[in-house]
Every structure is written in structure tokens, then in C-alpha cells.
Amino acid sequence: MTKKPIKLKKLPIENHKTASWANIQKLKDESNVPIPSENEVINAKEWVEENQK
Template identity: 65%
Template sequence: MVKKRQPVEKHDTAAWANIKKTKPESNVPIPDIIDVENAKEYVEENKK
């Protein structure tokens, strides 16, 4: 029997932390538009 382990990471501040909805078949989380914009801004600011 395989024991399930608790995840190590905390995803409280990730783009998917504020889930607006979930796709019905694939169960993929759709983040709120504010979080998508914040993630995009973060990536653009941290480009080399």
C-alpha cells in the first residue's frame, strides 16, 4: 500500500490560489483575471 504524502510547497500566493472556476472535464483551475495580470506583470518585470 502506498501512502499519500503531504505536498511540500505552499501555493497560497500562486496565480491559481484565487481560483475563479474550474473546467468541468479536465478539472483545470481558472484563476481570477487580477491574478493573471499580476503573474504577467511579475514575469515581465523579472525578464533578463
């Protein structure tokens, strides 16, 4: 009898709940590219500026 390998559940590397594209304001017509609200873009910019190495 051979044993089946145990599959470990992997945790996600990144949490996308707070990403700037999570709160979509609208989509582009042909390409369906999500456009975040202006507030989300400002929040993303501030986060990048604070977390630079």
C-alpha cells in the same frame, strides 16, 4: 548498535501562496483545470515582465 540517520526537514523551494492559480475563480467541467481570476492573470503577467533576466 547502529544509529539511525538524522532526517533534516527541507524547506520548500517555491512559495505557492501567491501563485496565480492560488485564487481559483472556477474549474473546467471535465478536466478540473483551475481557471484563475482575471486579476490574478494580470498580476502574474506583471511579475514575469518585471523579473525577466
